[in-house]
Amino acid sequence: MNAQLILDNLPTLLWGAYPNGPLGGLALTLLLASLAGLGSALLGVAGGVALTMWQGWPKRLLAALVGFLRAIPVLMLIFWAYFLLPILFGVDIPEIATVVAALALIGGAYLAHGAAAGLAAVGRGQWQAGLSLGLSRWQTLRLIALPQALRMMLPSFVNQWVALIKDTSLAYIVGVSELTYVATQLNNRTLVYPTEVFLFVGLMYFLLCSSLQLAAAHWSRRLRVA
């Protein structure tokens, strides 16, 4: 074991060249994960609501889109976003934005699927009760079904966010200098201590993912008490 190599390169692994250059390493991983996590949560809830409230062809179209996004590898979507978004919009889009967009879309699709299932699991009786109280469909959704569904869906949100943290490592393939990219650069430069480098990086991701799970477990206990 050679811890010296990790210690020498710790600043690069943790925050890249910042403040003298662009943000990188673990800090960039956190940034990517937070932005994509927020985006996927918004898209997921909106998508789940739309799948529940819409009818006819808009619903079928959205269901097909969600199915498509769930069927392709995250890597493929990152390629699509990375190479096609700039062509479609005719402007230079930073790599980080394309990766965040791809991760938010995939995460959103999985969460929308889960949110629709959660809203269905609330039960027909709750909807009928809301409607018979004179609430409109949207009021019933907002005041009765959604609060219950969101509480039920918390575990699946956390699972999806853990998957998302792990998937930020794919940004490496398009050259975004997050933690995995920095680690491979370091590995290519030194080539002698690959086990140490990737064990350290694995440990960083492990700490990120498990602290999110612990926080969520703590939070859901408090929700149940309230």
Added chain:
Amino acid sequence: MLSLPPIDWLAPKYLNWMLWGVLETLFLSLLVALAATVFGLLLAALRDSRRRVLSLAALAYQTVFRNTPLLVQLLFWYFGASSLLPAQAVEWLNTPRALTLAAGWTLPWPSFEFIAGLFGLSLYSASFIAEEIRAGIRGVPFGQRQAAAALGLSGWQAMRWVILPQALRIALPPLFGQYMNVVKNTSLTMAIGVVELSYTSRQIETETLKTFQAFGVATLFYIAIIVAIELVLQQLRQGRWAPVGVGRR
């Protein structure tokens, strides 16, 4: 009259490449699914073992492998193999050779990249598959266990003939979901140089600059594979693998 610009299709040569990429993806996925299912069964058995050391070890394994990115795991096995394994073993793995089967058939030795990918993907997928199997086992009513015991079956016999057949039927849909994930996850092996579908599409994109066509064809292939797995699942559920208690007495 409206005239559309001519679509610039990929040359046959590139479609041929793509086909080889699909085969590599399918072959790798199949081997990973097999290995991960066997190892997943073992992990599930360890998790539910009465010996605390074993169940804790299995839990630790799952926690580590599920909470770190697959890409980092693949890079670890690929680059780390040379320092983890003795030099002779690495050399042996890297030497090209062919496995001679009966009747003059030979199987070319897979590349080191392929072996590392297969190994890493199997270890990763097993930690998820074990959980689906455990959920299936928990889904079998306790009365079944008691009935098996009352018939005089030993613990292992009950597991083999009574519990597991029902548990696998319950776990079939989530298991197939995991197999779909395996197919999608094989795309990450392009990072360590396995020439599968994603690697091929990227290579064709670089060579022809036909971005839309290259990624389009690869995306369609992935969707076709996922749809095929779904169809197999539906087929199985209508036959011998029907959900417990449906159409079988």
